Amino acid sequence: MNDNPVLKFASDRSILIKIGNDISVETHSKVVSVFNLISNSGIVGIQSIHPAYNSILVSFNPVLKSSDAIFNELNSLLSSTIDFTHVQYRTIEIPVCYQDEYAPDLADVARYNSLTADEVIYHHTKQNYIVYFLGFSPGFPYLGGMPKEIATPRLQTPRLKVPEGSVAIGGDQTGIYPVASPGGWRIIGRTPLKLFSPEKNPPALLQMGDRIKFLEITKEQFKKEQSCRQ
Amino acid sequence: MPAIKVIKPGFQSTIQDSGRFGYSHYGISISGAADNVALRIGNLIAGNDENVAAIEMTLTGGEFLFEDDAIISITGANFQPMIESSQVAMWSTIKIKAGHILSFKNSPDNARCYICINGGFNVPLVMESASTHLLTSMGGLKGRAIIKGDFIQYHKKNIDNKTYISLKKEILDKLYPQRELFVTIGPQSNYFSDETINLFSKSTFTVREDSNRMGLRLSGPKLERIIEEDIITEGVSLGAIQISHDAQPIILFVEHQTTGGYPKIANIISADLHRVGQLKPRDEIKFSFVSIDEANKLRKEIEALISSDSFVRI
Numbered sequence: 001m002n003d004n005p006v007l008k009f010a011s012d013r014s015i016l017i018k019i020g021n022d023i024s025v026e027t028h029s030k031v032v033s034v035f036n037l038i039s040n041s042g043i044v045g046i047q048s049i050h051p052a053y054n055s056i057l058v059s060f061n062p063v064l065k066s067s068d069a070i071f072n073e074l075n076s077l078l079s080s081t082i083d084f085t086h087v088q089y090r091t092i093e094i095p096v097c098y099q100d101e102y103a104p105d106l107a108d109v110a111r112y113n114s115l116t117a118d119e120v121i122y123h124h125t126k127q128n129y130i131v132y133f134l135g136f137s138p139g140f141p142y143l144g145g146m147p148k149e150i151a152t153p154r155l156q157t158p159r160l161k162v163p164e165g166s167v168a169i170g171g172d173q174t175g176i177y178p179v180a181s182p183g184g185w186r187i188i189g190r191t192p193l194k195l196f197s198p199e200k201n202p203p204a205l206l207q208m209g210d211r212i213k214f215l216e217i218t219k220e221q222f223k224k225e226q227s228c229r230q
Numbered sequence: 231m232p233a234i235k236v237i238k239p240g241f242q243s244t245i246q247d248s249g250r251f252g253y254s255h256y257g258i259s260i261s262g263a264a265d266n267v268a269l270r271i272g273n274l275i276a277g278n279d280e281n282v283a284a285i286e287m288t289l290t291g292g293e294f295l296f297e298d299d300a301i302i303s304i305t306g307a308n309f310q311p312m313i314e315s316s317q318v319a320m321w322s323t324i325k326i327k328a329g330h331i332l333s334f335k336n337s338p339d340n341a342r343c344y345i346c347i348n349g350g351f352n353v354p355l356v357m358e359s360a361s362t363h364l365l366t367s368m369g370g371l372k373g374r375a376i377i378k379g380d381f382i383q384y385h386k387k388n389i390d391n392k393t394y395i396s397l398k399k400e401i402l403d404k405l406y407p408q409r410e411l412f413v414t415i416g417p418q419s420n421y422f423s424d425e426t427i428n429l430f431s432k433s434t435f436t437v438r439e440d441s442n443r444m445g446l447r448l449s450g451p452k453l454e455r456i457i458e459e460d461i462i463t464e465g466v467s468l469g470a471i472q473i474s475h476d477a478q479p480i481i482l483f484v485e486h487q488t489t490g491g492y493p494k495i496a497n498i499i500s501a502d503l504h505r506v507g508q509l510k511p512r513d514e515i516k517f518s519f520v521s522i523d524e525a526n527k528l529r530k531e532i533e534a535l536i537s538s539d540s541f542v543r544i
Contacts, residue, residue, distance in 0.1 A: 008417060009414065009417075009522055010416070010417045010467045010470070010494070010497060011414055011467040011468070011469060011470065011497035011498075011499075011500075012414055012497075012499050012500050012522050012525035012526060012529065013467070013468070013500050014467040014468075014497075016417050016464065016465075022462075023462060035255075047251045047252060048251060048252050048253065048254040048255070049254070049255060050254040050255050050465030050488060050489070051255060051465070052462070052463055052464040052465055052489055053462050053463060053464070054462055054464075055462070055464040055465065056465070057254075057464065057465030057466070057467065059254065059467065059468075061251075062500060062526065062529060063529075063533060066526065067522060067526060133255070133489075134255060134256050134257045135254075135255075135257045135463070135465065135487075135488045135489035136257055136487045136488060136489050137257050137365070137366065137487060137488075138256060138257045138258050138366050138368070139256060139257055140257050142463065142489075179366050179367075181365065181366075196256075196366075198356045198357060198366075198368045198369075199356070202256065203253070203256055203258070203357060204256045204257070208255070
């Protein structure tokens with residue numbers, strides 16, 4: 001198996017780089033390495049670099065440099081031997097209140113999996129999750145590592161508005177809604193942390209590669225933390 | 231600081247500049263003017279740098295009271311602009327006097343009209359851009375479309391010795407050619423048979439009512455895929471045409487979600503993206519494939535037209 005990334009044009013102003021064929025921690029580490037390599041390359045004309053599970057989309061300004069020139073520069077950068085070993089990461093605790101109005105679908109998730117609500121919380125909080133990347137909407141983390149014991153299908157009809165900070169399960173994934181938005185995942189709790197703050201730099205609390213752990217808090221703690229951040 | 235007062239906002243009017251680049255890895259798409267060419271030309275006519283923030287109006291225009299003398303330009307779709315009771319020219323430098331009202335109707339053909347003002351509108355920059363991102367309430371005027379009663383401030387410049395110019399008519403025809411939308415082949419064209427790709431490029435599609443700055447939903451013949459499973463979620467490009475489970479295309483536009491799991495059959499070329507910003511519900515469109523080289527050539531032609539040679543003094 002050839003480990004070097006494969007490049008192709010996704011449009012006349014973007015190049016899609018494929019890195020492996022699966023969703024795994026190994027592939028993720030390579031994506032982080034390639035992302036850092038391109039970010040630090042100083043290649044003129046690059047406008048944005050969007051990592052995902054096993055790919056990176058590089059968008060460029062074709063006025064500043066021709067698409068062929070960008071393609072060739074990226075290709076030679078990525079044909080060299082890439083060091084995949086030195087990926088550093090942070091571990092961040094995300095407090096979550098799994099009670100009442102913050103958790104409208106917790107009972108359904110429990111029923112679907114023949115568990116009690118406490119058992120769902122136990123499974124959801126027991127392990128570390130990896131932030132594969134941010135995408136979809138501002139600050140939204142794609143998380144890996146949810147125990148299959150609490151996997152639950154998405155709602156038949158998505159909600160028109162999921163409140164900011166909602167922690168939810170969709171299929172075998174879990175996620176946090178950084179901003180209020182429509183959504184079809186089952187809401188099992190809410191965090192008082194602000195995951196997206198456009199006025200801050202960086203604007204997102206989480207970043208690719210972070211390991212996170214959910215920590216159960218009471219309603220009182222939730223309200224206290226929420227008022228602290230105002 | 232001088233301001234214009236919003237008497238009527240129009241259907242959906244927002245502050246937009248050329249966009250918010252470099253934040254896609256935080257899940258933030260570029261936003262910005264849906265018709266970037268109209269924005270850039272409008273700014274040049276008003277005496278600004280190309281990428282300064284303007285008002286983007288959609289489908290129906292508004293009414294604006296100018297509290298001070300100002301130099302402006304109106305570009306994009308012809309929303310039948312009037313100052314007081316006189317018609318005014320599109321694509322030309324205009325002086326409006328203090329106390330006068332600039333008003334618009336709707337457009338007989340295209341979707342978006344721009345008001346650029348000499349000095350530029352003054353809104354706080356969010357991540358280096360004034361562009362409004364409606365879905366996340368970010369940028370522009372308090373992160374929302376403008377409403378009745380808003381005061382939109384602008385930077386006052388010395389306007390007395392401004393050169394008045396107008397875009398040459400033949401340049402306008404070149405910027406908005408009457409032909410199909412050109413596309414390059416998408417990164418997941420292998421999800422479709424040659425017959426389906428052929429069907430895509432031979433058929434007429436209709437823009438649906440539920441289209442907006444996030445995306446344009448199209449209806450037309452079914453474009454069935456030959457690989458059932460979705461792709462592993464990846465970053466998506468501006469102008470990507472993805473085919474969802476209903477076998478219908480969606481053009482991902484300026485406020486698109488930054489990632490997606492649907493296969494992409496094609497991508498609008500850079501030289502035609504501004505024409506997508508002028509599409510209205512029920513418009514009929516066709517696509518035609520070109521090579522990356524051809525796309526680059528067409529983009530260079532458009533870029534060359536956005537220059538001082540394209541204007542005449544008036």
